[in-house]
Amino acid sequence: MEEELDLFTKIFLDSDDEKTFVIERVRSILEGNVNGSNIVTKQADIYVFSNGDFSEHKSNGENADFLYYKYYLEIEPTEQASKDKYVLEISHLLIELWNVGFKAVAACDFEEWLPRKGGYNIDYL
Numbered sequence: 001m002e003e004e005l006d007l008f009t010k011i012f013l014d015s016d017d018e019k020t021f022v023i024e025r026v027r028s029i030l031e032g033n034v035n036g037s038n039i040v041t042k043q044a045d046i047y048v049f050s051n052g053d054f055s056e057h058k059s060n061g062e063n064a065d066f067l068y069y070k071y072y073l074e075i076e077p078t079e080q081a082s083k084d085k086y087v088l089e090i091s092h093l094l095i096e097l098w099n100v101g102f103k104a105v106a107a108c109d110f111e112e113w114l115p116r117k118g119g120y121n122i123d124y125l
Contacts, residue, residue, distance in 0.1 A: 014069035014103040
């Protein structure tokens with residue numbers, strides 16, 4: 001029997017922008033609906049949080065650590081989500097965040113299915 005894949009995803013995101021701008025950017029990329037710090041799409045419920053562990057020093061430079069990025073997104077599939085469409089939506093979000101200059105790294109059980117392995121491997125195509 002195939003083991004059930006945990007689709008919970010956490011994306012660490014670094015930006016100098018205000019949280020409201022980050023929420024609007026994510027909403028715009030995924031064409032979702034916003035309710036406070038929550039963005040809802042057909043595939044995902046996305047919550048945007050300020051990272052209490054944020055450290056400008058630790059999140060930048062040669063030994064930068066994404067765990068100290070300014071924000072993180074907690075993403076869960078909606079009840080009607082399909083696994084494949086959910087993974088595609090996460091992939092699309094990462095690509096578009098990178099394209100507009102955000103630093104973003106995904107932490108989840110399916111990183112190998114994501115572009116650049118979720119951001120861990122910047123050279124991975």
